Amino acid sequence: xxxxxxxxxxxxxxxxxxxxxxxxxxxxxxxxxxxxxxxxxxxxxxxxxxxxxxxxxxxxxxxxxxxxxxxxxxxxxxxxxxxxxxxxxxxxxxxxxxxxxxxxxxxxxxxxxxxxxxxxxxxxxxxxxxxxxxxxxxxxxxxxxxxxxxxxxxxxxxxxxxxxxxxxxxxxxxxxxxxxxxxxxxxxxxxxxxxxxxxxxxxxxxxxxxxxxxxxxxxxxxxxxxxxxxxxxxxxxxxxxxxxxxxxxxxxxxxxxxxxxxxxxxxxxxxxxxxxxxxxxxxxxxxxxxxxxxxxxxxxxxxxxxxx
Amino acid sequence: xxxxxxxxxxxxxxxxxxxxxxxxxxxxxxxxxxxxxxxxxxxxxxxxxxxxxxxxxxxxxxxxxxxxxxxxxxxxxxxxxxxxxxxxxxxxxxxxxxxxxxxxxxxxxxxxxxxxxxxxxxxxxxxxxxxxxxxxxxxxxxxxxxxxxxxxxxxxxxxxxxxxxxxxxxxxxxxxxxxxxxxxxxxxxxxxxxxxxxxxxxxxxxxxxxxxxxxxxxxxxxxxxxxxxx
Amino acid sequence: xxxxxxxxxxxxxxxxxxxxxxxxxxxxxxxxxxxxxxxxxxxxxxxxxxxxxxxxxxxxxxxxxxxxxxxxxxxxxxxxxxxxxxxxxxxxxxxxxxxxxxxxxxxxxxxxxxxxxxxxxxxxxxxxxxxxxxxxxxxxxxxxxxxxxxxxxxxxxxxxxxxxxxxxxxxxxxxxxxxxxxxxxxxxxxxxxxxxxxxxxxxxxxxxxxxxxxxxxxxxxxxxxxxxxxxxxxxxxxxxxxxxxxxxxxxxxxxxxxxxxxxxxxxxxxxxxxxxxxxxxxxxxxxxxxxxxxxxxxxxxxxxxxxxxxxxxxxxxxxxxxxxxxxxxxxxxxxxxxxxxxxxxxxxxxxxxxxxxxxxxxxxx
Numbered sequence: 097x098x099x100x101x102x103x104x105x106x107x108x109x110x111x112x113x114x115x116x117x118x119x120x121x122x123x124x125x126x127x128x129x130x131x132x133x134x135x136x137x138x139x140x141x142x143x144x145x146x147x148x149x150x151x152x153x154x155x156x157x158x159x160x161x162x163x164x165x166x167x168x169x170x171x172x173x174x175x176x177x178x179x180x181x182x183x184x185x186x187x188x189x190x191x192x193x194x195x196x197x198x199x200x201x202x203x204x205x206x207x208x209x210x211x212x213x214x215x216x217x218x219x220x221x222x223x224x225x226x227x228x229x230x231x232x233x234x235x236x237x238x239x240x241x242x243x244x245x246x247x248x249x250x251x252x253x254x255x256x257x258x259x260x261x262x263x264x265x266x267x268x269x270x271x272x273x274x275x276x277x278x279x280x281x282x283x284x285x286x287x288x289x290x291x292x293x294x295x296x297x298x299x300x301x302x303x304x305x306x307x308x309x310x311x312x313x314x315x316x317x318x319x320x321x322x323x324x325x326x327x328x329x330x331x332x333x334x335x336x337x338x339x340x341x342x343x344x345x346x347x348x349x350x351x352x353x354x355x356x357x358x359x360x361x362x363x364x365x366x367x368x369x370x371x372x373x374x375x376x377x378x379x380x381x382x383x384x385x386x387x388x389x390x391x392x393x394x395x396x397x398x399x400x401x402x403x404x
Numbered sequence: 405x406x407x408x409x410x411x412x413x414x415x416x417x418x419x420x421x422x423x424x425x426x427x428x429x430x431x432x433x434x435x436x437x438x439x440x441x442x443x444x445x446x447x448x449x450x451x452x453x454x455x456x457x458x459x460x461x462x463x464x465x466x467x468x469x470x471x472x473x474x475x476x477x478x479x480x481x482x483x484x485x486x487x488x489x490x491x492x493x494x495x496x497x498x499x500x501x502x503x504x505x506x507x508x509x510x511x512x513x514x515x516x517x518x519x520x521x522x523x524x525x526x527x528x529x530x531x532x533x534x535x536x537x538x539x540x541x542x543x544x545x546x547x548x549x550x551x552x553x554x555x556x557x558x559x560x561x562x563x564x565x566x567x568x569x570x571x572x573x574x575x576x577x578x579x580x581x582x583x584x585x586x587x588x589x590x591x592x593x594x595x596x597x598x599x600x601x602x603x604x605x606x607x608x609x610x611x612x613x614x615x616x617x618x619x620x621x622x623x624x625x626x627x628x629x630x631x632x633x634x
Numbered sequence: 635x636x637x638x639x640x641x642x643x644x645x646x647x648x649x650x651x652x653x654x655x656x657x658x659x660x661x662x663x664x665x666x667x668x669x670x671x672x673x674x675x676x677x678x679x680x681x682x683x684x685x686x687x688x689x690x691x692x693x694x695x696x697x698x699x700x701x702x703x704x705x706x707x708x709x710x711x712x713x714x715x716x717x718x719x720x721x722x723x724x725x726x727x728x729x730x731x732x733x734x735x736x737x738x739x740x741x742x743x744x745x746x747x748x749x750x751x752x753x754x755x756x757x758x759x760x761x762x763x764x765x766x767x768x769x770x771x772x773x774x775x776x777x778x779x780x781x782x783x784x785x786x787x788x789x790x791x792x793x794x795x796x797x798x799x800x801x802x803x804x805x806x807x808x809x810x811x812x813x814x815x816x817x818x819x820x821x822x823x824x825x826x827x828x829x830x831x832x833x834x835x836x837x838x839x840x841x842x843x844x845x846x847x848x849x850x851x852x853x854x855x856x857x858x859x860x861x862x863x864x865x866x867x868x869x870x871x872x873x874x875x876x877x878x879x880x881x882x883x884x885x886x887x888x889x890x891x892x893x894x895x896x897x898x899x900x901x902x903x904x905x906x907x908x909x910x911x912x913x914x915x916x917x918x919x920x921x922x923x924x925x926x927x928x929x930x931x932x933x934x935x936x937x938x939x940x941x942x943x944x945x946x947x948x949x950x951x952x953x954x955x956x957x958x959x960x961x962x963x964x965x966x967x968x969x970x971x972x973x974x975x976x977x978x979x980x981x982x983x984x985x986x987x988x989x990x991x992x993x994x995x996x997x998x999x
Contacts, residue, residue, distance in 0.1 A: 182967060193769050195967040364788040371781050382770065482859075492840050509988065
């Protein structure tokens with residue numbers, strides 16, 4: 097009854113969302129603001145991989161980690177050039193979020209302008225639609241599964257067991273206390289941004305291959321779905337984000353499929369599903385999946401009975 | 405606990421005893437887990453802060469919360485109640501709120517003079533000294549025509565001579581306008597000259613109530629303080 | 635005279651755009667600068683006003699002609715039929731040029747409807763404004779805007795989705811009377827300028843008052859404002875309703891100016907432009923909103939001049955507009971978040987009494 101193809105698609109979307117959104121969660125947890133430029137680390141990673149493959153015929157498989165490194169670089173540079181000065185001026189979380197919108201626009205349109213300039217001046221032309229369906233003979237699906245699961249496991253290990261991971265968690269918990277205890281804010285920040293950017297770039301390269309095209313606005317297009325993932329996950333919860341990514345991927349794809357089959361809802365409305373997840377989560381249970389605990393559920397249920 | 409109408413009642417206790425939390429519960433910032441709060445024959449626990457304000461119960465904050473985007477004067481004017489100009493449609497027709505605004509402005513100026521803030525009236529709160537911001541906090545409470553005004557550490561950071569003057573004004577306002585005062589204060593030496601009844605809290609419970617001189621001698625009270633700080 | 639025509643042409647295009655962006659900026663300034671509401675969905679309310687005019691005016695015009703308004707495939711209201719759309723476009727063009735008895739009421743009724751509809755949605759949006767933290771609110775309203783755009787784009791029976799559909803214009807018929815084209819243009823510009831002036835005067839009146847003080851109090855410290863008797867739910871509702879109505883008005887003016895509607899235009903970037911304008915000019919100051927709009931229009935013109943002067947550039951100069959917006963946002967937030975013009979005091983009669991008092995006091999120590 098349910099087309100297995102949809103399940104495969106949902107899985108791929110879901111894992112990619114996890115990969116791309118972890119950086120958003122980390123930024124919110126440690127730098128304490130919603131980073132609109134996260135989508136651009138994804139886009140830049142995708143473009144780098146696509147460009148190298150397309151124009152210089154370098155192996156796409158090799159380009160995937162390179163995309164990650166480029167994303168990492170861009171994220172760190174963004175911190176040093178844009179976000180750290182803003183933080184140093186004591187700007188509120190909301191103000192830095194607005195600043196990150198500016199950063200997002202800068203990256204999106206620099207890439208757009210450069211790709212136009214390149215295609216007008218140089219050859220061979222960069223074709224954003226010529227991307228490998230299988231990388232070195234390995235179907236994209238398996239690459240996505242392997243890389244995303246490996247990343248999640250690695251990240252869980254790093255943040256759980258290494259000293260920089262512990263320092264980062266302490267900083268996320270209470271920045272002032274952590275600083276006094278000797279945790280280096282700069283180290284925590286540089287580490288977090290490089291990982292967030294790396295995962296984003298990785299996700300971008302995989303996404304580009306999966307979607308068989310890269311566009312300059314793929315960053316923003318994915319951003320809202322990444323927000324759905326992070327918000328549903330609970331904004332700061334690692335495991336929440338992982339679960340939420342899969343849920344959003346399935347809800348979006350199986351959801352529109354089901355709505356289409358049952359009620360004739362046109363598939364163009366697919367983007368509305370993650371939008372609805374965002375609004376529903378924030379208005380009904382803003383703590384998200386990561387905020388699920390017995391205590392919170394009791395408070396949530398109680399809030400209905402004692403409304404005056 | 406009971407606060408008699410037109411009284412000046414004190415609330416003291418070591419740090420962390422729950423005095424400000426009590427104010428938060430009474431003024432509607434917190435909802436009590438159990439128990440009831442009554443004001444002039446009506447039950448008010450569970451109401452929102454602005455509804456409680458409308459009934460005449462006004463509180464100030466221990467750490468002042470001025471509106472930093474407005475001048476001192478506008479801060480005080482904002483605390484005034486029942487101004488028809490607060491409705492956007494009525495605001496368009498100045499005649500509808502002109503008289504109320506004049507009365508409010510006169511009262512605000514009078515309070516500014518009383519608290520020696522008149523020369524700072526045009527400044528923004530971040531240009532004031534710590535003590536002056538505290539006075540602004542009190543001023544907002546006074547201009548709001550309260551039935552019961554709850555002051556949270558009104559003279560912390562204010563030099564003693566002036567602190568006594570503020571309390572003398574509190575007594576005068578009670579005598580002239582019948583305002584009830586419920587005051588949290590750490591400077592017991594100043595407070596006890598002006599309150600007729602005092603509650604003492606420690607670790608979330610009321611451990612004593614009575615007149616100030618008895619409070620000073622009560623063994624429970626002394627124990628609570630020596631265990632904590634003076 | 636060709637020079638006169640050119641001058642009027644410039645006034646019409648720059649002037650009308652200034653009006654539109656000024657209205658949007660005043661709208662955001664009310665919500666953000668006074669009310670502290672982080673409305674990242676500004677384009678949604680702009681779109682609602684635009685969609686209302688596009689959808690309702692055309693339908694009224696058709697009704698008055700005794701025709702049936704139909705632009706979609708016979709059994710599928712989600713997809714437009716290009717032939718039906720072309721026919722509708724030509725009928726609307728005919729109405730615009732020859733039937734003021736239809737064009738005028740159609741446009742103005744739908745404009746009013748659009749303003750009210752936008753206000754209604756603004757009221758709905760004030761509920762999350764009350765409940766959510768400021769950064770979550772921004773994301774929620776941004777998403778709301780995207781939902782509006784998706785619906786407008788996907789349900790093509792409404793305004794033909796991304797395809798361009800002609801829209802009723804209130805003054806185009808003047809040209810058919812024999813006057814040069816710029817007369818009709820100037821008439822429309824005069825109308826939109828009048829709208830801006832009315833909105834500006836009403837806003838200044840409404841905000842230089844206890845209501846304005848209450849909004850700023852809520853913006854600065856919600857807990858203190860609550861404790862001093864301010865009903866936050868009401869204040870946020872007022873801000874959002876009035877702000878959204880103004881944005882809806884801007885949308886209704888925009889589609890009449892271009893003469894066409896396309897749902898794909900109402901992207902978040904428009905919201906970002908309005909934010910840049912308000913932050914640049916100075917949030918909390920209505921004159922700042924106007925100044926920001928002026929600067930923006932000026933920058934836009936400069937970019938157009940560059941585009942015309944250097945036609946052989948290897949990239950599209952339009953992209954620069956987006957890039958510059960991003961640069962502006964980063965610079966403003968980092969170096970001058972308060973903007974150019976400072977926030978003014980709310981000067982009611984109370985303020986004048988204070989000044990009198992201080993002067994009488996002779997400035998004691």
